[in-house]
Structure formats: structure tokens, C-alpha cells
Amino acid sequence: MGMETKTGVLDETGILRPSTGSALLIDGKRASERMLASIAEKAQILINGGIKPGLAVILVGEDPASQVYVKSKGHTAVACGFHSVQHDLPVSTTEEEILDLIARLNADPTIHGILMQLPLPGGADPTRIIESIAPSKDVDGLHPLNAGLLAVGNFHRALIPCTPAGCVHLLDQTAAELGVDLAGAEAVVVGRSNLVGKPIAQLLLARNATVTLAHSKSRDLPAIISRADLLVAAVGRPEMIRGNWIKPGAIVLDVGINRLPAEGLTASGKPKSRLVGDVAREEALTRAAAITPVPGGVGPMTIAMLMANTLRAAEAYAGL
Numbered sequence: 001m002g003m004e005t006k007t008g009v010l011d012e013t014g015i016l017r018p019s020t021g022s023a024l025l026i027d028g029k030r031a032s033e034r035m036l037a038s039i040a041e042k043a044q045i046l047i048n049g050g051i052k053p054g055l056a057v058i059l060v061g062e063d064p065a066s067q068v069y070v071k072s073k074g075h076t077a078v079a080c081g082f083h084s085v086q087h088d089l090p091v092s093t094t095e096e097e098i099l100d101l102i103a104r105l106n107a108d109p110t111i112h113g114i115l116m117q118l119p120l121p122g123g124a125d126p127t128r129i130i131e132s133i134a135p136s137k138d139v140d141g142l143h144p145l146n147a148g149l150l151a152v153g154n155f156h157r158a159l160i161p162c163t164p165a166g167c168v169h170l171l172d173q174t175a176a177e178l179g180v181d182l183a184g185a186e187a188v189v190v191g192r193s194n195l196v197g198k199p200i201a202q203l204l205l206a207r208n209a210t211v212t213l214a215h216s217k218s219r220d221l222p223a224i225i226s227r228a229d230l231l232v233a234a235v236g237r238p239e240m241i242r243g244n245w246i247k248p249g250a251i252v253l254d255v256g257i258n259r260l261p262a263e264g265l266t267a268s269g270k271p272k273s274r275l276v277g278d279v280a281r282e283e284a285l286t287r288a289a290a291i292t293p294v295p296g297g298v299g300p301m302t303i304a305m306l307m308a309n310t311l312r313a314a315e316a317y318a319g320l
């Protein structure tokens with residue numbers, strides 16, 4: 001028995017059963033709120049012991065989407081009881097200046113997590129910048145040490161990238177709800193980025209799935225996708241994955257956040273936009289067993305996992 005919402009019926013496990021279509025909509029917003037509540041409680045214990053988890057976010061340039069994400073990260077950090085600082089740098093900032101700021105944050109005992117918002121505009125080399133972040137403060141999990149710890153399966157020591165961690169959190173919850181065993185399941189990840197595709201593949205391997213990592217050069221993507229009991233879409237192309245490619249009964253995690261123009265103007269007179277994922281959701285709903293919506297799926301979990309990583313970094317700093 002659940003609670004009626006605008007889009008369906010919400011049950012106790014955070015899964016939204018849509019009124020139309022047959023798939024379950026996996027409610028990432030609700031799952032993230034639950035996780036943030038537990039993070040805030042654990043943060044309070046640290047704070048009582050004299051250590052306030054601190055998160056520094058660096059934003060270069062004025063990309064409006066990045067500004068929205070960074071603001072939301074700052075608000076969420078404060079809501080968890082964290083110390084939150086934001087460094088807004090002009091697009092003209094040099095690589096040396098960014099490295100300088102990171103060196104200061106690495107040495108700052110009030111900061112336990114450092115996030116360099118990507119993509120970086122201008123000429124700075126993102127690899128060099130990410131490698132300059134102290135691995136213990138790398139709450140994005142992008143430093144080669146953390147990527148390596150994940151690759152060798154040292155999940156306790158690794159800081160795991162936030163979107164992949166959020167995806168598997170929703171996946172574990174959904175698999176338990178549906179009574180699906182991930183061991184031996186066919187998992188297809190579309191997209192091979194260091195931020196999303198590669199780490200998700202590692203996490204799925206650790207759950208004993210048979211993992212295929214597909215990408216833009218893969219031949220016959222529809223045929224590969226149609227084998228998937230579990231599909232992770234992280235390609236960044238709006239609604240590219242069509243419903244009839246999806247295996248009936250599959251679990252679908254849609255990582256895409258694509259902003260498309262919509263009709264009309266907002267209250268402030270700007271052109272309206274709408275968010276869509278990498279999967280054609282309406283079509284997918286008629287085939288999949290469960291799917292993460294966009295918005296309200298993986299996105300909110302990404303931010304919750306950033307807070308979870310910051311808390312972990314602060315706990316490690318405290319020797320816990």
C-alpha cells in the first residue's frame with residue numbers, strides 16, 4: 001500500500017509505480033532525501049566531536065547549467081550541517097591559479113572534500129588539475145589513486161564517483177524490490193567516460209554481473225542493448241535509446257541529463273527548456289520492469305552521494 005503522488009503510487013521502498021505503463025519509476029528524489037537525512041545525523045555526531053565536514057566547490061566560468069548544479073551542491077551541504085565554500089573563478093583563470101587554489105584547499109584543515117566542477121572552460125588541463133587534488137579529499141573519485149582502488153576492488157578505501165555510486169544505490173534497492181539477482185545478469189553500460197561509464201562497469205562487475213561496456217564506436221548498439229537485463233545509459237544524447245531496443249523486464253538506469261528547448265517562456269521571460277534522459281522514456285515504460293526518470297532519478301542521487309563522500313572523507317580525517 002502506498003501514497004498517491006502526481007505521477008503514480010509511491011511505496012515504502014521509494015519506488016514509484018506509474019498509473020500508466022507497466023514499469024516502476026525509481027524515485028531518486030525520495031531515495032536521495034532519505035540518504036541525506038541519514039548523512040545529516042551522522043554529520044551531527046562528527047560535529048559534536050569537534051569536526052564539521054567541509055566541502056569546497058570550484059567553478060570556473062559562467063555556464064548556467066554548471067552554476068545551477070554548484071548552487072544545489074552548496075545548499076545540500078549546508079542542509080547536511082556541513083561547512084560549504086564555493087570558489088567562483090573567471091573564465092580567464094589560468095591553470096596555475098587553479099592549481100594554487102587546490103594546493104591551499106589541500107592544506108586547509110576545515111576542508112575535507114574538494115570538487116572541481118567539470119567540464120572546465122578555457123585552456124586548463126582537467127587531468128593535471130584533478131591529479132593535484134589530495135586523493136583523501138577527492139570526493140568526485142576522479143583522482144587516479146581512487147580510480148585504481150575502485151579498479152582493484154578496494155571499495156573501502158576508494159572514494160567512488162558520485163553518479164556511479166548513486167546508480168548502484170538505486171539499482172541495489174530496485175533489485176531487492178523486484179527480487180532480481182544481479183549475479184550472472186547481463187549488464188550493458190552505454191558510455192565509457194572516466195566519470196560515469198567506466199566506474200559503473202567496475203561496480204557492476206563487483207556485483208557479479210556480466211558487463212558489456214558499449215560506446216559510440218560499438219557496432220549494432222540495438223543488438224547489444226537488447227541482451228541487457230540491466231541497461232545503464234550514459235551517452236549524453238537525448239532519447240537516443242529507443243523503447244523497442246530494450247529487453248522486456250529489464251532494469252534501466254538513465255544517467256542522461258539533456259536540456260531541450262520547450263515551447264513558451266518562463267516567468268522571467270527566458271525560453272523554456274525541458275530535461276530528457278538518454279532513453280526514450282514513454283517507449284521504455286512499456287518494456288522495462290523499472291526505470292529511473294529524468295529528472296528525479298539519478299541526478300538527485302549524485303548530489304546525495306557527493307555528501308556521502310564528503311562525510312566519509314571527514315570521518316577518515318577524524319580517524320574513524
Ligand SMILES: Nc1nc(=O)c2c([nH]1)NC[C@@H]1CN(c3ccc(C(=O)N[C@@H](CCC(=O)O)C(=O)O)cc3)C=[N+]21
Binds near residue numbers: 068116117118301
Ligand atoms: N566534477 C563534477 N562532478 C559532478 O558530479 C558533475 C560535474 N562535475 N559536472 C556536471 C555534472 C552534472 N551533475 C549533476 C548533478 C545533479 C543533477 C540533478 O540533480 N538533476 C536534477 C534536475 C536538475 C535540473 O532541473 O537541472 C534531476 O535529475 O532531477 C544533475 C546533474 C553533476 N556533475
